[in-house]
Amino acid sequence: MVPPGNLDPSVSEAEAVLEFRAVSRRFIAGGRTVQALDNVSLLVRRGRVTGLIGPDGAGKTTLMRLAVGLLLPDQGRVTTLGFDTVRDSLAVQATVGYMPQRFGLYEDLSVQENLDLYADLQGVPPEARAGRYAELMRMTGLARFTGRLAGRLSGGMKQKLGLACTLVRPPRLLLLDEPTVGVDPVSRRELWQIVYRLVQQEGMTVLLSTAYLDEAERCDEVILMHEGEVLGHGPPQIFREPLRGRTYMVNAPGTSKRAMQARLAAASFVIDALIQGDRVRLVVEAEAPPEPARWFPEIEGLEVQPVPPRLEDGFVAALREKRPQGGARSGTSPTSAIMRTGRGTAEFVIEVKGVKRRFGNFFAVKGVTFQVARGEVFGLLGANGAGKSTTFRMLCGLLPASEGNLRVAGIDLRHAASAARRRIGYMSQRFSLYGHLSVRENLHFFSRAYGLSGKQQRERLDWALGQFELDQMADAPSMDLPLGHKQRLAMACALMHEPEILFLDEPTSGVDPLARREFWRRINSLAEQGVTIMVTTHFMEEAEYCDRLAIMADGEILAIGSPEEIKRLQRTTQCPDPTMEDAFIALIEGKGQPPN
Amino acid sequence: MPPEESTNVSSAPSAAHARRRRLSGLIRKEFIQILRDPSSIAIAFLLPVVLLLIFGYGVSLDAEHVPVAVVVEEPSADTASLVSGFQGSRYFEPMMLRDVESAEKALMSRQVLAIIHLRANFSRQFRQPNGAPVQVIVNGTDSNTGRLVLGYVQGVWRNWLERQAIARGQALVMPLEVQQRVWFNSRLSSRDFLVPGLIAIIMTLIGALLTALVMAREWERGTMEALMVTPVTMSEVLVGKLVPYFILGLGGMALSVVMGIWLFGVPLRGSVWLLLIGASLFLLAALGMGLLISTITKNQFVAGQVAIITTFLPAFILSGFIFDIASMPPIVQGITHLLPARYFVALLQTLFLAGNVWSVILPNALALAAFAAFFLGASRRKLRKRLE
Numbered sequence: 001m002v003p004p005g006n007l008d009p010s011v012s013e014a015e016a017v018l019e020f021r022a023v024s025r026r027f028i029a030g031g032r033t034v035q036a037l038d039n040v041s042l043l044v045r046r047g048r049v050t051g052l053i054g055p056d057g058a059g060k061t062t063l064m065r066l067a068v069g070l071l072l073p074d075q076g077r078v079t080t081l082g083f084d085t086v087r088d089s090l091a092v093q094a095t096v097g098y099m100p101q102r103f104g105l106y107e108d109l110s111v112q113e114n115l116d117l118y119a120d121l122q123g124v125p126p127e128a129r130a131g132r133y134a135e136l137m138r139m140t141g142l143a144r145f146t147g148r149l150a151g152r153l154s155g156g157m158k159q160k161l162g163l164a165c166t167l168v169r170p171p172r173l174l175l176l177d178e179p180t181v182g183v184d185p186v187s188r189r190e191l192w193q194i195v196y197r198l199v200q201q202e203g204m205t206v207l208l209s210t211a212y213l214d215e216a217e218r219c220d221e222v223i224l225m226h227e228g229e230v231l232g233h234g235p236p237q238i239f240r241e242p243l244r245g246r247t248y249m250v251n252a253p254g255t256s257k258r259a260m261q262a263r264l265a266a267a268s269f270v271i272d273a274l275i276q277g278d279r280v281r282l283v284v285e286a287e288a289p290p291e292p293a294r295w296f297p298e299i300e301g302l303e304v305q306p307v308p309p310r311l312e313d314g315f316v317a318a319l320r321e322k323r324p325q326g327g328a329r330s331g332t333s334p335t336s337a338i339m340r341t342g343r344g345t346a347e348f349v350i351e352v353k354g355v356k357r358r359f360g361n362f363f364a365v366k367g368v369t370f371q372v373a374r375g376e377v378f379g380l381l382g383a384n385g386a387g388k389s390t391t392f393r394m395l396c397g398l399l400p401a402s403e404g405n406l407r408v409a410g411i412d413l414r415h416a417a418s419a420a421r422r423r424i425g426y427m428s429q430r431f432s433l434y435g436h437l438s439v440r441e442n443l444h445f446f447s448r449a450y451g452l453s454g455k456q457q458r459e460r461l462d463w464a465l466g467q468f469e470l471d472q473m474a475d476a477p478s479m480d481l482p483l484g485h486k487q488r489l490a491m492a493c494a495l496m497h498e499p500e501i502l503f504l505d506e507p508t509s510g511v512d513p514l515a516r517r518e519f520w521r522r523i524n525s526l527a528e529q530g531v532t533i534m535v536t537t538h539f540m541e542e543a544e545y546c547d548r549l550a551i552m553a554d555g556e557i558l559a560i561g562s563p564e565e566i567k568r569l570q571r572t573t574q575c576p577d578p579t580m581e582d583a584f585i586a587l588i589e590g591k592g593q594p595p596n
Numbered sequence: 597m598p599p600e601e602s603t604n605v606s607s608a609p610s611a612a613h614a615r616r617r618r619l620s621g622l623i624r625k626e627f628i629q630i631l632r633d634p635s636s637i638a639i640a641f642l643l644p645v646v647l648l649l650i651f652g653y654g655v656s657l658d659a660e661h662v663p664v665a666v667v668v669e670e671p672s673a674d675t676a677s678l679v680s681g682f683q684g685s686r687y688f689e690p691m692m693l694r695d696v697e698s699a700e701k702a703l704m705s706r707q708v709l710a711i712i713h714l715r716a717n718f719s720r721q722f723r724q725p726n727g728a729p730v731q732v733i734v735n736g737t738d739s740n741t742g743r744l745v746l747g748y749v750q751g752v753w754r755n756w757l758e759r760q761a762i763a764r765g766q767a768l769v770m771p772l773e774v775q776q777r778v779w780f781n782s783r784l785s786s787r788d789f790l791v792p793g794l795i796a797i798i799m800t801l802i803g804a805l806l807t808a809l810v811m812a813r814e815w816e817r818g819t820m821e822a823l824m825v826t827p828v829t830m831s832e833v834l835v836g837k838l839v840p841y842f843i844l845g846l847g848g849m850a851l852s853v854v855m856g857i858w859l860f861g862v863p864l865r866g867s868v869w870l871l872l873i874g875a876s877l878f879l880l881a882a883l884g885m886g887l888l889i890s891t892i893t894k895n896q897f898v899a900g901q902v903a904i905i906t907t908f909l910p911a912f913i914l915s916g917f918i919f920d921i922a923s924m925p926p927i928v929q930g931i932t933h934l935l936p937a938r939y940f941v942a943l944l945q946t947l948f949l950a951g952n953v954w955s956v957i958l959p960n961a962l963a964l965a966a967f968a969a970f971f972l973g974a975s976r977r978k979l980r981k982r983l984e
Binding site for chain 2 (some may be wrong): 068069071089090093094096097098099101102104107109113114117118119120122123149165530
């Protein structure tokens, strides 16, 4: 047992806003016992922003719910703002602000009605409301939309309204559970500005969990969790610094970036190899051989430049120790030699010309034009409601265009949408799996739906189970799979009929960085074999993996080109080396706020 | 570390004030949601209207204008006067035929429900001491209607005999005479019997189905988690759900009663106040059951299915609304005691058709109160401020 008193003598009583002491918590799900938290002790300090990071199933949400007394610990003690969460859960809930993952909004209530409800529930006196509402609306930029139903708001606006509802009575501790999942970079940046203002002006303490490690980098302190344990806790640099001198940017003009990445990742001393535009970012072991220039003599014209480490490097390195098997290390293409599609030259497999889509009086897509070549990875980026999903649905033949020409795999979608559909694979944001069916049954169903049968079907089934490392859990119901496995299964289902073109709609939303790397490893190897990939994402880092990308806002394409070209467009004197996020935000803001 | 601002529930006047504000906030929210969601309005107001119209106009347990084939092989004055008895009756639509074969065909093809067959020697035999045989063939597929038709045929037959006897100047001698009096529903109209029971069915639907959906909706949409991390107590959440749907349910009830009385002319012999009290008790039980289902399943689809199967269907079949409980097998009769609808149907039928019969009203009202207390208590116990 941990003795009473603070764990860290350097933290005074008054500084600790949230304290976990040797807390354990188990769940029983589907007959299995899951140790969601295992002997966790930690302190969250007053007036700071603490980020909670970790792969899926690390116990982040459980920790949040324990902190607000929605769950009780099996062992140990949780003290929030001086209250014991078991004895005084109501007092805890009357003083903290907590925004659950789905924001907790009533979609059939207007913005104002949602605010009124939470003001009533939080006991905000009527005379204090006008001032507080005005402040919150100014902070979130929702003042123009108070009469709009919450369900009609874009994802980013919902998130800000959720935050406003949590803040109607200024809490001393604000807990945000993955507040930025599925939200575009502009809205994310606005949310962060609000969070900083709350901390600086109102002295609030913030604990937030996130899958975006660049966000965690902005926190005062970071807690890294893995399978219910705390692996590390401290300012971001304690995760970064051990990696100093072990991070490089690698460039080899004339070599395909994907081939280069696969080659680099295969080296035994490489921890992480990540495509960034036309270069590859490399993280190596401490015991890596000296003289980076000699590491890969077979790659011609290789330039290796040291770069400063990032939090993400520390994250990946820490988790690779915990999960040594699999991951980006294995450089061999998992899907090699199976896909039959041949490598073409500059043949366009997707051609979009002047395409518009109207819903009533509203144009969701206002005339977009682009081409995608065979074997290309093409990214579609944009704020929530920019028209990405509509464009996607039209390309998949799920929605007819109001105007313009769409050709996919050489087939005009107006005349033969179903013929085109047979040659494309589609993986939706929600994975569209049958939760009660097992992995094998899902694969069986989807392959049958695409007309596979007999020997061919059996072969593809074996291929999918083997290549996606699903054979261990072939008979488990798909709803019980971890998120990363669900994502793999969804991708396998979309590939059963060996499509020429694969459409991926936010395939990695909410998936942790390791699973994301593995996912992209598969995507890259598919592209190497000539499969054309079209993908939407909110991760700017993933935009770097694309060959070319288009940035959309308000139904129009703002910019189109390779990641380097797009970044170069936004180069200014203040910002000589813009990141993809900088470029994205500059483009969107240059266009002005969409007239909602 | 002591809390800086006291938000403790015990600080008296402001705490009560805050509680009232939370409750009114929850209730207002629920009303807005009801008004914006056409499906709950439809269940509360459209459904009673549709069900009452169907049952009031469409469904009848009475047999009237029953098509019958009358086969007269050899018309005479006697047969003509007997047949006119059928033609004059509101219960029959006679179809005149000359031979039994075509009548049988008509029976087979369901054009007629019965055949009345008068043989060629009817007039002759009628005056003999042994009398004349009249053949009656009834389609017994629907046993209930079959029995009713048989009874009506005998009634027509008896009337005719009486008239014949009077015409001959002699009294028809019967060994005993039955003096019939029908109490409560003196017209023996099945509509007067069905409509009060139907109100119970409608209330079951409004109460259980609506509330089963709404609590599950909070879980499904993730709003329950946000609600829980406010100072609100689970009792307040429960009351916040009860009040709006109680009012909605009473609205549906009032609509049904008004339609029953004004449109269908069903008498209301008992007190309106007793009706209101009985309806309130039943509504609390139904709402409690809906909330319990919703709290346990946490899923709208499952909650809806469970609500229909455990409340509406049993209420329809086992409440005595259509089928007489006394003629059910003992085991099934036992099961009916577990249904709040059973007590409410008895209460309604008594209040509408008989009046304030305390010996019926009191035990049924007590049973309803017990159900309400049980279901509401159980949902309060099940609804904990935890995400387990």
